[in-house]
Structure formats: structure tokens, C-alpha cells
Amino acid sequence: MTLSRVPWLVLLRGCGRSFLHQASWNFERMQNLGFCYQLLPGLRHLYGAAPPAEVLQRYTAYFNTHPFLAPWIAGTTLRLEEQQLAGTTLPVDGTDFQKMVMAPYAAIGDALFWGALRPLAAVVGLFLAVQGLAWAPLVMLALFNVPHLLCRSCGWLLGYLQELRSVETLQRLRLPDVATWLKEGTVILLGVLCAMLAVRGCEHQELDALWGLVLLPVVLLFAGLARRGVTSLAMVVITTVSLLGLALLSQ
Numbered sequence: 566m567t568l569s570r571v572p573w574l575v576l577l578r579g580c581g582r583s584f585l586h587q588a589s590w591n592f593e594r595m596q597n598l599g600f601c602y603q604l605l606p607g608l609r610h611l612y613g614a615a616p617p618a619e620v621l622q623r624y625t626a627y628f629n630t631h632p633f634l635a636p637w638i639a640g641t642t643l644r645l646e647e648q649q650l651a652g653t654t655l656p657v658d659g660t661d662f663q664k665m666v667m668a669p670y671a672a673i674g675d676a677l678f679w680g681a682l683r684p685l686a687a688v689v690g691l692f693l694a695v696q697g698l699a700w701a702p703l704v705m706l707a708l709f710n711v712p713h714l715l716c717r718s719c720g721w722l723l724g725y726l727q728e729l730r731s732v733e734t735l736q737r738l739r740l741p742d743v744a745t746w747l748k749e750g751t752v753i754l755l756g757v758l759c760a761m762l763a764v765r766g767c768e769h770q771e772l773d774a775l776w777g778l779v780l781l782p783v784v785l786l787f788a789g790l791a792r793r794g795v796t797s798l799a800m801v802v803i804t805t806v807s808l809l810g811l812a813l814l815s816q
Contacts, residue, residue: 570647571607571725578606579643580721583636595629600639600663603721607643611650620646623660630667631674633713633720634735638666640724641731648728656729666732677740681747683709688754695758 586599601624608616608624630638642659649658657665690705698704724731 570651571610571643575606575610576640576722576725579603579639580636580718582606583639583717583721586632586635594625594627596632596635597625597628599632600628600635601625603636603639604643604646608646611647626660628663628667630671631678633678633716634670634674636717636721637724637731637735638663638670640721640726641728642724644725644728662729670735673735673740673744677744677747678709678713681744681751682712685747685751685754688751688758692754692758695761 580603582603582605586596586603588602589598590596591598601621604624605616608620612620624642642662645655645657645659645662648655686705686709689708690701693701693704720731723734727734
């Protein structure tokens with residue numbers, strides 16, 4: 566697919582500006598300035614060095630979504646603005662498109678990046694650090710940053726090239742399912758890490774490693790208590806009593 570009006574260099578400038586999307590926030594309109602800032606090179610190409618005030622007002626209205634998926638919206642919005650300027654009949658314009666997708670994209674991004682990928686990266690880094698690997702922090706940073714950098718850069722360009730079809734592309738990626746899989750992997754890895762630390766702790770105290778199995782019913786008990794709404798203070802008391810009991814049994 567070839568670009569009709571906006572050249573690649575202008576698109577790349579907008580993509581680069583997307584990394585400053587959160588440089589300015591405000592309580593009334595949230596991320597609107599960062600969103601308009603990344604659109605500005607494209608708007609200047611379409612309208613000249615000084616885009617009309619009504620155009621800038623449209624794109625400094627309320628805007629709030631996940632920052633890593635904002636470039637998907639920006640690329641599509643610029644393409645819709647370009648087509649609207651050319652007189653093409655559109656099912657939605659750029660501002661309507663923003664309003665339609667910013668909330669769903671925020672939910673998808675929060676679940677994937679904040680709720681799944683970031684905890685997984687932290688647990689993987691911790692797991693490698695426990696093994697004594699000095700490059701564990703680098704793995705943690707790469708595991709989180711590489712996916713979101715790809716999402717930002719590719720999203721801007723795909724949003725422009727595919728127009729409204731970029732929404733279908735995002736759907737085909739099944740990001741909510743990916744978030745669920747990553748969360749499940751994090752839980753499994755945490756279980757492995759806890760088991761490993763329990764065994765090492767028993768070895769350090771010169772106890773039989775089977776004492777580490779005592780943690781299993783404690784974890785299951787915590788899970789049941791959490792589902793029943795038991796407070797954190799009560800869980801701390803239960804943990805203290807369990808550890809005291811284990812210490813007495815080991816003597």
C-alpha cells in the first residue's frame with residue numbers, strides 16, 4: 566500500500582513524538598496535548614505551517630487512553646483527517662474515531678502492559694536474579710520495553726496505512742487473550758520461585774527440604790481467605806503463627 570499525501574519522513578516524526586505522549590498531562594483534558602503534539606507534523610503537512618485553529622481545537626479536546634496504544638489512534642486519525650480534507654465520504658471522522666476507541670484501547674493496554682507484561686517481566690527478572698545472573702535486570706527491561714516499543718512504532722504506521730482496518734488488526738492480535746496467558750504464566754513462575762526459595766531456605770537452616778511443603782497449605786489458605794474478604798492484618802497474624810510453629814517443630 567502506498568502513501569497518498571503524507572510522506573514517510575513526516576510519519577516517522579509523528580511516530581517519534583509519540584514517545585513524548587505523556588510529557589504533559591492536565592486534569593481537565595488528560596493526554597490531549599501529547600496527542601495533538603504527535604499529530605502536529607502531519608497536520609502541518611496537510612494544512613501548512615499554521616493549521617487552522619478549529620483543527621487544533623478538535624485535537625486538543627479530551628483524550629485519554631493507554632499511552633502505548635495511543636499511536637494506533639493517532640495514525641488512523643491523521644489518515645482520516647487527510648481523507649476528509651480530500652473530500653472523501655467517511656463513516657466517521659478523526660474526532661469521532663478517537664471517542665469510539667480510546668476507552669476500549671485503554672482497557673486493552675492496561676490489562677496487557679500494566680496487568681500482565683510488567684508483572685511477568687519483574688518475576689522473570691527476580692527469578693534470574695535468584696539464580697545469581699548479573700544480567701537479570703537487562704532481561705527484565707528488555708522483556709517489558711521491546712514489546713511496548715514495537716507496539717508504539719508499528720501502531721503509528723499501521724494506523725495510518727490501514728485506516729479503520731487497524732481496529733480489525735488489533736482485534737486479530739487477541740491482546741486480551743495474550744494478557745490472560747501472560748498472567749497465568751506469571752502465577753506459574755511465581756509458584757516455581759516460591760518453591761525454589763522454600764527449598765533453599767530449608768537447606769540454609771539445615772532442615773529437610775520436605776518442610777518446604779508446609780508452605781503449600783499456607784498458600785492455599787491465603788487464597789481461600791482472600792476470596793472470603795479476610796483482611797491483610799489477619800493474614801499477617803496467620804503467617805506469623807505458622808512460622809513460629811515451623812520454628813518450634815524444627816527444634
